[in-house]
Amino acid sequence: MSRTRRPTLEAVAARAGVSRATVSRVVNGLPTVTPEIRAQVMRAIEELGYIPNSAARSLVTKRTDSYALVASEPPSRVFSDDPLFSIVIRTVSVELEAADKQVVLMLASSPRSHARIERYVAGGHVDGVMLISMHAADPLPAAILRMGVPVVSYGRPAVNVEMPYADNDNVGGARRAVEHLLATGRRRIATIAGPPDMIAGQDRLTGYREALRGSGRRSIVAVGDFTRESGAVAMRQLLEDDPQLDAVFAANDLMAIGALQALRRAGRRVPDDVAVVGFDDIEAAKFTDPPLTTVRHPVVDQATAMVRLLLTPPSERTTDRVILPTELIVRDSA
Amino acid sequence: MSRTRRPTLEAVAARAGVSRATVSRVVNGLPTVTPEIRAQVMRAIEELGYIPNSAARSLVTKRTDSYALVASEPPSRVFSDDPLFSIVIRTVSVELEAADKQVVLMLASSPRSHARIERYVAGGHVDGVMLISMHAADPLPAAILRMGVPVVSYGRPAVNVEMPYADNDNVGGARRAVEHLLATGRRRIATIAGPPDMIAGQDRLTGYREALRGSGRRSIVAVGDFTRESGAVAMRQLLEDDPQLDAVFAANDLMAIGALQALRRAGRRVPDDVAVVGFDDIEAAKFTDPPLTTVRHPVVDQATAMVRLLLTPPSERTTDRVILPTELIVRDSA
DNA sequence: CTGAAAGCGCTTACAG
């Protein structure tokens, strides 16, 4: 517990025989310091092992150089077991690190934690906020927006809030997935949709419907919550509703994996009896049996784009919304 | 960008007609304030929407109420695709949140980021550090220890550093897995080990060896890096080295999943021809074909124990190392 | 180019 008492700017100044202002200038790399003095100060910093106190610094600069990544953690724990979550976190960390910024992770699980996050942001702890996986009813985005703190969203935010975001073409990706099923002669194409209050879920369902429209096929819908388990449950439901179905489009890979298992247990062969297409192209999609045909969600690019939006001042931005293309990856399941 | 100017303690004091010291006492819940004055101050706080400035506060208190979770991110990206990582993050967040603390996530990917993390911790940004997935050669643990900042580790740290940690019984778990293979009559039992510079990998290999010792079976070892891909590669290698093998213990589930795929492609049936046991019991283990027999790694409990160690002052700790039991979960693959 | 001084917004002995 006896944390070593760290040397201050004052100590460095004394040692180098200059004023605190000068040391501050050297530390912050201001050009207006003679090379000799700079060298002197540098030596003192080195000898003392000086490291600026961050609280003192941000008290005056009003900056913290750290940004919050706020993930809503709904009861279904959607993201906690979702590998995309890890990838977003990692990408955001790496991008921000390149800009010498820090990431503070915040999970918005309960109403209580929502209040905490609001206070945290309002308290000036961070210079900006990234929102991920927000549900429609979430009051947080509006609250943060109101504080005047820069904020961006991973994925199109729920209606009624106006903020920059990076998304992928969920509608188009889903449409292509279903068109592929149509093109390969499938006649009864079901879908396992995501939670209705999450935009990605809505958009993928829209894509499914768009593809079906005018094909003469009717839509067969079950709803999951993006977990494997829910995918298995939904698949069983679907099989009961329409034992003749010969294809299913799951709104994410986790649910597709659940569906694969349910189909296996029901004695259906994939893709012979039932074709399965997922969405996301998570690592596991290559390792299912059979390997999963899916739509690639450009997670890294999307997270990177979000960070760029966050770090670019509004005045310098050419756009407020980045939509990345998705791509159908055909493997063996469809 | 026009961040609203927030009211200060000063403003609250003026409005409530009291001194700044009194407002500070109310804000911090000190008991030495008359109920009437407290009520007055509360009202002023409410009306003004006052929220304490965190930089100013920690400048004087020397506390930040936030803790760093530092994950080493080796080239193999072990953790980025590992669901355990997400679970640890989530558990740590929830636990710390319950104690009204914040989590700052830091990825120690490059030497450059190591330096940044050192500066960050030394700069007083956090009150303590949690280390996860450190490799043997990592200089960070020793550096942080030297600063006198409280630090704990998820998993037994590499030799030569002395710090509290929470781990699970990797050796015992691996031993039990292999004993199960022996008990079910397997004769040529291979293992896919983890990276030799990671303690969990070493310990699980030790367990494998212990179980084999005296059984008359020789050990057959391939090495992976905890990814699915490496599991598949190692399995192919193993099959080449010993086409007669009838069982394999993979040091984690991700590699077991890779092994399952390699076996399928090689035309081996699981468990009929080759039994497979993994380690961790990640969610996906229930959804493989066949469902994976594995050793349960109590991730949530281990992360919780780590946080407790971090938050408990050394003087109040009854122990510095918590070892959680593991459990063999028998499904269909072995 | 360099320094003296003010000030960022809090907390905390110290008096009263």
Add this chain to the structure above:
DNA sequence: CTGAAAGCGCTTACAG
């Protein structure tokens, strides 16, 4: 129980 005052460790106009 309350207030005046000092101080935490920096940065930043302002002079010179």
